Amino acid sequence: MAALSMLPGMAAAGQQPGMAGAATVERQVAQPKWEGPPRLKFGVIGINHGHIMGMSDAVMRGGGELAWVYAREPELVKQFTERYPGVKVARSEAEVLDDASVKLVLSAAIPDERGPIGIRVMKAGKDYIADKPGITSLAQLAEVRKVQAETKRIYSIAYSERFENRATVKAGELVKAGAIGKVLQTIGTGPHRAGYKGRPEWFFDVARYGGILVDIASHQADQFLYFTGSTKAEVVASQAGNVHTPQYPKFQDFGDMMLRGNGGTGYVRVDWFTPDGLPTWGDGRLVILGTEGFIEIRKNVDIAGRPGGSHLFLSDQKETKYIDTTNVELPYGRQIVSDVLDRTDTAMPQAHCFLAMQLVLEAQAKAQSPVMKG
């Protein structure tokens, strides 16, 4: 079970084995590698989700050197070291935390362990990047916020649907430049392929992954805050539940939420119903409505259209056009490494990182059933 558990993670990251076409949807455009000597050493603690590879790659592109990996599961460590042959395998978490040369730790442990690991990392004087969801309960969030404020360490969450998607990065530049005026609303949809047979047990346990809004919709909450420029926000309404997966009664297969921030409004829908005929794991979209135009991002696939991923469409007061994002840099890795070295806050403001999780944790806590009563 443990040996298989990274594979569905790889699928969720667009790297499903046996689906080579889909596997390269987002990765097909190589990002430039770091030139010159590494800028810092980083370690990895917990590799239960395949996202850890995209996260490690991003930090390496930003000048990081992968020094250590620690995980409880030998099968997962074996897969990881095959992909990263230079990494040292630690015998314990402490061995990573005790290495003073390690400045940054990454984790894609089982979701409910990510917060506690991050707290120990910060208390050990190091910075931290968690896979999303980076926190799975409001109690964890409070503790993480407290320790972060005390230690002044970085607690980042790799919202990969923004940081690792060229069209979304480009949209950020366009919106900042005023291309669509003031942003009024975002609609983010994150459908996912379930692949239930290859999933580990924790995948089905809300207590461990936090629920569908926490798990998946943290991406969309991040993008809502980012594109509306909201620094305060609230949940207007939310739903989450199991509408069509009776074989896993504790699993949540559908969720949605309406959001309202001080910079605009938002809607998010997430689900696990991607059909097998889609050539990637999910037709993720983001529509950004502005006062002077709108942007649509087709993140992973342009259905029955252009090849590849990261599709960006802009309609403004002058024209409607497709924007090629092939040569857009993904800056998160470079920025977070600089933040660690320079004690800056450029990759993602710390308050934003926490507010995105707060929104989905609150949405999850107050979620109604999507199934109508009576």
Added chain:
Amino acid sequence: MAALSMLPGMAAAGQQPGMAGAATVERQVAQPKWEGPPRLKFGVIGINHGHIMGMSDAVMRGGGELAWVYAREPELVKQFTERYPGVKVARSEAEVLDDASVKLVLSAAIPDERGPIGIRVMKAGKDYIADKPGITSLAQLAEVRKVQAETKRIYSIAYSERFENRATVKAGELVKAGAIGKVLQTIGTGPHRAGYKGRPEWFFDVARYGGILVDIASHQADQFLYFTGSTKAEVVASQAGNVHTPQYPKFQDFGDMMLRGNGGTGYVRVDWFTPDGLPTWGDGRLVILGTEGFIEIRKNVDIAGRPGGSHLFLSDQKETKYIDTTNVELPYGRQIVSDVLDRTDTAMPQAHCFLAMQLVLEAQAKAQSPVMKG
């Protein structure tokens, strides 16, 4: 003012003068004309919105003969008779209602007059088709329901974004045939171009047009009920307000709502922010999520893509493909004429027609402000 007031209506129907390309987006594929003698005579009372032309055309395609038109505004009557030279101009509403040979009356009067006209039409023993919104208050809805039940007449509302859109009609066939399994959710977006300068006064007065959710989102409420197969539904949350049109403080430029029905859930967003660079009045979309696949409809335009309108995409367990809807018949006109003659309920169940309006009237009544406080 009155002379101009039909033009923006024409724009909203995709027929804006001076935008020939946009004008033909949906109309470019000719629907077959009625062959043979007319099946019934119909009259028109109230032509304040250009939708009346699409409605009249649909009924004529279904075998109706346009006998009468009545309107208070001579300028609008002049435009109408230029388009339909054979129509007789009535001197009063009563002249239409008193003609026993007229079986059906259509109206695109100012929205708050459509309900009262329909009540008089039904009491005169005739059937009725209102432009949407067909009812602008919950009190009107109660009275319309009562009179409809007493008279057993048809009170139909021309939800043109379904009835007059080939891709949406085709999607109905696909869903009915089980192409995407059980429908779980619909997301409908209805952005519109404002064209404020050419609009009549009633366009800006919530009391007359009912508010943005009633006015525009009745389309999406209809489609939510239709595609989820819901016969009961409730509003989970709704927002409506003026977020960026300070020059018309009473106008509502943005609205959205979450819906839950006994057949699935829905989300709707409507707005008046279509930019001038879009080659049509609005990039209306409908995404239908099913247990075995999903459908996307790009109703009026495939941005930076294929020409024309009525674009249909299907992703199922086998493949992802574009479906050509060029030769799809729009059956509403034929069906409603048959319903009038045969006393059947095939074009749209009466209960469905009212429930769609009930949903948006309730959403409008409980709508929160989209602007965050504090």
